[in-house]
Amino acid sequence: MAYVIKESCISCGACEPECPVNAISNGGDKYVIDAATCIECGVCAGVCPVGAPEKA
Ligand code: SF4
Ligand code: SF4
Helix, strand or coil, X not given: CCEEECCXXXXXXXXXXXXXXCCEEECCCCEEECCCCCCCCCHHHHHCCCCCEEEC
């Protein structure tokens, strides 16, 4: 399991540098999480201004 970034992502980039395992990258129209790398810490959900990351 991992967190996933919903379509509501506005690509602000705030979450990317906060991820402790560098699982987040800019996927083009929105940011994306590498499910194999994510450790479900929830930090991205805490910093996101629009609540886009959620636990899958
Ligand atoms: Fe990174 Fe944690 Fe978000 Fe997973 S839940 S993408 S490990 S910040
Ligand atoms: Fe998208 Fe939220 Fe990450 Fe900003 S913090 S890039 S809105 S998921």
